[in-house]
Amino acid sequence: MIIKNVRILGGDLVDIRVADGEIAEIGPGLEGPETVDGGGAIALPGLVDLHTHLREPGREDAETVQTGTQSAARGGYTAVHAMANTSPVADTAGVVEQVWRLGREFAHCDVHPVGAVTVGLEGKQLAELGAMADSAARVRVFSDDGKCVDDAVLMRRALEYVKAFDGVVAQHAQEPRLTAGAQMNEGVISGRLGLTGWPAVAEEAIIARDCLLAAHVGSRLHICHVSTAGSVEIIRWAKSKGWNVTCEVTPHHLLLTDDLVEESPVGAYNPIYKVNPPLRTRADVEALRAALADGTIDIVATDHAPHPVEDKETEWSAAAMGMVGLETALSVVQEAMVETGLLDWAGVAQRMSAVPARIGRLGGQGQPLEVGAPANITLYDPSARTEVDPSAFASKSRNTPYEGMTLPGRVVATFLRGRATVLEGKLV
Numbered sequence: 395m396i397i398k399n400v401r402i403l404g405g406d407l408v409d410i411r412v413a414d415g416e417i418a419e420i421g422p423g424l425e426g427p428e429t430v431d432g433g434g435a436i437a438l439p440g441l442v443d444l445h446t447h448l449r450e451p452g453r454e455d456a457e458t459v460q461t462g463t464q465s466a467a468r469g470g471y472t473a474v475h476a477m478a479n480t481s482p483v484a485d486t487a488g489v490v491e492q493v494w495r496l497g498r499e500f501a502h503c504d505v506h507p508v509g510a511v512t513v514g515l516e517g518k519q520l521a522e523l524g525a526m527a528d529s530a531a532r533v534r535v536f537s538d539d540g541k542c543v544d545d546a547v548l549m550r551r552a553l554e555y556v557k558a559f560d561g562v563v564a565q566h567a568q569e570p571r572l573t574a575g576a577q578m579n580e581g582v583i584s585g586r587l588g589l590t591g592w593p594a595v596a597e598e599a600i601i602a603r604d605c606l607l608a609a610h611v612g613s614r615l616h617i618c619h620v621s622t623a624g625s626v627e628i629i630r631w632a633k634s635k636g637w638n639v640t641c642e643v644t645p646h647h648l649l650l651t652d653d654l655v656e657e658s659p660v661g662a663y664n665p666i667y668k669v670n671p672p673l674r675t676r677a678d679v680e681a682l683r684a685a686l687a688d689g690t691i692d693i694v695a696t697d698h699a700p701h702p703v704e705d706k707e708t709e710w711s712a713a714a715m716g717m718v719g720l721e722t723a724l725s726v727v728q729e730a731m732v733e734t735g736l737l738d739w740a741g742v743a744q745r746m747s748a749v750p751a752r753i754g755r756l757g758g759q760g761q762p763l764e765v766g767a768p769a770n771i772t773l774y775d776p777s778a779r780t781e782v783d784p785s786a787f788a789s790k791s792r793n794t795p796y797e798g799m800t801l802p803g804r805v806v807a808t809f810l811r812g813r814a815t816v817l818e819g820k821l822v
């Protein structure tokens with residue numbers, strides 16, 4: 395098959411010949427019996443998400459492996475890491491293998507289960523990390539995401555344990571006592587609205603502690619969804635020491651701010667903006683963008699968190715936290731980072747494909763689009779302008795904060811090892 399008229403990372407127009415799931419030839423004027431016209435779209439290596447909630451097993455009313463990976467493919471992803479906070483929790487070899495098998499059977503992209511750090515995400519006893527690593531799912535990323543591993547001794551032991559198989563502990567940094575009952579960012583607006591605040595220090599204190607722990611035991615640490623300017627400063631310091639710390643930012647924390655809780659196109663106290671960690675201030679957003687540009691923040695991860703309508707369309711205090719994000723991630727990154735001149739397309743490819751694949755130790759993903767590489771390819775038209783219509787999502791859930799907003803760009807096609815999962819913006 396020939397993919398015609400594409401610009402690799404925004405470069406000159408070329409054609410790509412794909413054979414046996416790999417890129418066989420790149421050049422102008424390639425011909426063959428079967429062609430797909432890229433129409434001048436940018437070609438990126440297939441995107442890799444280190445932080446996706448697929449909800450299966452247990453909450454198939456919110457998402458399944460099938461619908462979640464359809465959503466991923468439409469967003470340009472060829473691999474996702476499925477977070478462990480399912481029901482049952484993915485804390486044994488049996489459950490991670492179940493998710494892995496569902497991925498092999500039903501998925502529209504590669505599915506890599508994340509293993510829980512502690513049994514039942516309860517923060518009391520280490521889960522079977524070694525058994526999950528040795529299982530068919532070959533788990534390398536471990537996280538209690540949704541909850542923080544707040545016990546310093548358990549966190550230390552997890553960091554020590556994963557060294558044996560080159561794993562990484564991905565921490566949801568939230569000091570629990572400082573955030574008991576928290577509803578939104580602690581600041582001027584939470585004070586005015588009378589909502590319990592989620593202070594920046596509750597994130598920053600855990601990040602500082604865990605950077606020190608990772609350095610102490612010489613292990614790999616990853617910080618999920620960094621959301622404050624202070625967190626960026628701590629991670630910048632840890633990296634300056636040469637410590638093995640990586641981190642992610644979500645698209646929504648690069649674009650949205652906490653004042654939307656008070657005043658927005660969809661009214662005040664709209665739970666569509668309720669997310670954990672919460673939307674922060676404009677100054678935080680500016681710091682996160684600068685840190686993603688300079689490499690202090692390594693990657694963009696969606697924290698795609700589908701919830702059914704009844705869990706979101708309720709009063710603020712009762713609503714579930716989280717937003718779907720797979721189908722809008724690349725557009726939001728274009729808006730926040732490319733249109734602002736902070737990143738070029740090579741920089742986007744690093745942060746949304748190459749580096750997340752490296753952190754997750756995925757061999758066949760995130761490779762540059764070169765001859766011999768797996769044909770994991772996303773075609774993206776940055777000149778398109780699309781009004782976000784959640785009813786068109788492949789995801790089972792609709793809880794997007796961008797409904798009605800016009801965002802730049804459109805995923806035209808996605809190829810997983812040479813097989814189209816999306817063509818002309820539609821699932822194949």
Ligand SMILES: [Zn+2]
Pocket residue numbers: 539540541566618619670671
């Ligand atoms: Zn989290």
